[in-house]
Amino acid sequence: MSSDQLSNTFSALADPTRRAILAKLTTGEKTVSDLAEPFDMTMPAITKHLKVLEKAHLIERSKQAQYRPCKLHPEPLKDIDEWMEQYRQFFEASFDRLDDYLQQLQSKSEDINGNE
Amino acid sequence: MSSDQLSNTFSALADPTRRAILAKLTTGEKTVSDLAEPFDMTMPAITKHLKVLEKAHLIERSKQAQYRPCKLHPEPLKDIDEWMEQYRQFFEASFDRLDDYLQQLQSKSEDINGNE
DNA sequence: GCATTACTTTACTATCAGGTTAAATAACCA
DNA sequence: TGGTTATTTAACCTGATAGTAAAGTAATGC
Numbered sequence: 001m002s003s004d005q006l007s008n009t010f011s012a013l014a015d016p017t018r019r020a021i022l023a024k025l026t027t028g029e030k031t032v033s034d035l036a037e038p039f040d041m042t043m044p045a046i047t048k049h050l051k052v053l054e055k056a057h058l059i060e061r062s063k064q065a066q067y068r069p070c071k072l073h074p075e076p077l078k079d080i081d082e083w084m085e086q087y088r089q090f091f092e093a094s095f096d097r098l099d100d101y102l103q104q105l106q107s108k109s110e111d112i113n114g115n116e
Numbered sequence: 117m118s119s120d121q122l123s124n125t126f127s128a129l130a131d132p133t134r135r136a137i138l139a140k141l142t143t144g145e146k147t148v149s150d151l152a153e154p155f156d157m158t159m160p161a162i163t164k165h166l167k168v169l170e171k172a173h174l175i176e177r178s179k180q181a182q183y184r185p186c187k188l189h190p191e192p193l194k195d196i197d198e199w200m201e202q203y204r205q206f207f208e209a210s211f212d213r214l215d216d217y218l219q220q221l222q223s224k225s226e227d228i229n230g231n232e
Numbered sequence: 233g234c235a236t237t238a239c240t241t242t243a244c245t246a247t248c249a250g251g252t253t254a255a256a257t258a259a260c261c262a
Numbered sequence: 263t264g265g266t267t268a269t270t271t272a273a274c275c276t277g278a279t280a281g282t283a284a285a286g287t288a289a290t291g292c
Contacts, residue, residue: 010130014123015280019199026202032239045281047240052279066238066289074206081200081207083135086142090190091197131250148269161251163270168249182259182268 005057006083009076012056017041018049022058025072032068121173122199125192128172133157134165138174141188148184 012018021035036046050070053059058077059070128134137151152162166186169175176189 004132006135007130007132010126014126014130016120016123017280019122023202026206033237041280042282043239044241044283048280063289068239072203072206074203077200077203078207080196081204084193084197084200086139087188087190087193088197090142090188091194127249133250149267157250158252159269160253160271164250167270184269 005076006079008056009058009080012052012058013080015049015052018053021049021053021070022072025059025070029069029071032070035070121192122195124172125174125196128168128174129196131165131168134169137165137169137186138188141175141186145185145187148186151186 013022017039020038024030024035024038032043032046032050035050036043039046050059050061053070054061056076057073060073061068061070129138133155136154140146140151140154148159148162148166151166152159155162166175166177169186170177173189173192175186177184177186
């Protein structure tokens with residue numbers, strides 16, 4: 001179940017360790033040890049997290065000597081951003097405020113001009 | 117583990133049934149039966165999904181006679197949108213194209229001027 | 233060739249997630 | 263009061279997740 005791409009992406013992001021890994025990758029390619037360094041966790045745990053991120057296509061891996069560097073592959077985040085679009089009108093404060101503002105203007109001009 | 121708010125929100129969204137429930141709530145308050153209707157799933161399963169959404173503060177519930185209507189509470193989506201901000205530069209096509217364009221300009225000027 | 237470094241795989245454990253059926257609760261309505 | 267409708271709770275099953283320790287692989291470099 002929940003094997004669709006969007007579910008996979010959300011699921012991969014639902015873990016603070018994995019989000020921290022992605023954040024670290026915004027500064028460029030990193031080795032597994034680089035990524036593991038801040039966490040109080042064994043290497044196999046990190047390997048697993050990387051597998052989850054890879055399966056969700058949020059990272060790409062390569063080989064350089066004995067290293068297997070990771071780099072950010074942000075496209076799935078774009079899909080989330082697009083999914084979010086349908087909700088943006090419900091949570092965007094600036095939009096709400098603009099809307100309120102426009103409605104205020106509207107009612108003021110009605111007061112002044114006596115429009116219907 | 118992963119008890120932080122953002123993880124909770126991502127986790128709640130990592131299920132197509134729950135995303136469909138949220139989508140349906142964009143058109144207004146709905147009863148549990150309304151929400152359950154499109155799914156090939158028993159009521160207890162829906163109750164559980166609603167509990168997950170409620171725990172993630174993505175919905176709010178009330179009481180009206182024997183109904184317990186649900187309404188969208190989109191604020192946590194705003195948090196995701198804000199989290200996304202740090203990645204937007206990596207996936208926004210317009211930015212990428214601008215970046216490509218600047219790099220092209222750069223390499224052209226290198227060709228012409230013989231810069232290192 | 234052999235130790236070291238950098239990982240991954242395997243096997244195992246514990247907990248959580250998503251579903252079920254059956255029973256419980258709670259408000260309406262005749 | 264007692265039946266019907268709406269929803270939840272309880273108990274259970276199954277499979278996935280997140281971690282571990284220990285062994286395996288693979289490239290580097292003396």
